[in-house]
Amino acid sequence: MATVWQAVPTRRPRPAYRLALAGLVLLEVSATVAYFAASSSAIGETRYLVYPFVWINVGIAGVLVTRTPAASSRHRLLVAALAVGYFLLLLWLPGNVGLGAGGTLDARIAWLAPGWGPLVAVGGPLRLYLVPFEVVGYLALTYLVYANALALGRSTLSGSIGLITCVGCTAPVLVPVLGILGGPTTGLASTAYAWSYDVGTILFVLTVWLLVRGANAVAADQAPAP
Numbered sequence: 001m002a003t004v005w006q007a008v009p010t011r012r013p014r015p016a017y018r019l020a021l022a023g024l025v026l027l028e029v030s031a032t033v034a035y036f037a038a039s040s041s042a043i044g045e046t047r048y049l050v051y052p053f054v055w056i057n058v059g060i061a062g063v064l065v066t067r068t069p070a071a072s073s074r075h076r077l078l079v080a081a082l083a084v085g086y087f088l089l090l091l092w093l094p095g096n097v098g099l100g101a102g103g104t105l106d107a108r109i110a111w112l113a114p115g116w117g118p119l120v121a122v123g124g125p126l127r128l129y130l131v132p133f134e135v136v137g138y139l140a141l142t143y144l145v146y147a148n149a150l151a152l153g154r155s156t157l158s159g160s161i162g163l164i165t166c167v168g169c170t171a172p173v174l175v176p177v178l179g180i181l182g183g184p185t186t187g188l189a190s191t192a193y194a195w196s197y198d199v200g201t202i203l204f205v206l207t208v209w210l211l212v213r214g215a216n217a218v219a220a221d222q223a224p225a226p
Helices: 002-007 015-038 047-064 073-092 132-149 154-169 171-180 187-194 196-222
Strands: 097-099 106-110 119-123 126-130
Touching (some): 015 047, 047 132, 073 097, 073 132, 126 132, 132 196
Antiparallel strands (some): 097 126, 119 126
């Protein structure tokens, strides 16, 4: 099995992509230092400053090294429509998007630490709670699911897309949801909530890796023999 996995090629990032990723890391570090230098916020748990950048950088890197399988234009449009619905589902499951309590529209921006902010919160008929690193991570997962779903025929698309999304990609967003079930006063809920982003980040990285390998394996099979 290990030999099979190692034999699957990936699309290596171009030098320009590598330089851009290195510049992104430098920008993230600089923005974090500047934020705490200019604000009275305490650093707190260091790992919570790192996790947003893990989501952002791993998500972007995963998209860059993914080879999109060949498919007809009609099939691409169908899969793209499903991918849009999947992205909305990722936002809806943990409560980032939903129906509000009504009333007038109220939009605010919270200038939190880079990656966590600028957080956009909208209340009213529609509720939005958009954390930058989550949005970037969900977009990356959506693209990777799109790339994997392109390999599926129309006859198997409806059943297989559910398996891909439910088993793999929703795990990072379901873990934080589990942390609030039952209220923070229960021991199980408190433990789950305290470690939700730790476990969620690990699952996110694993999910990106699996989806990249899956899409690249299909693309390699479609490539003409030398």
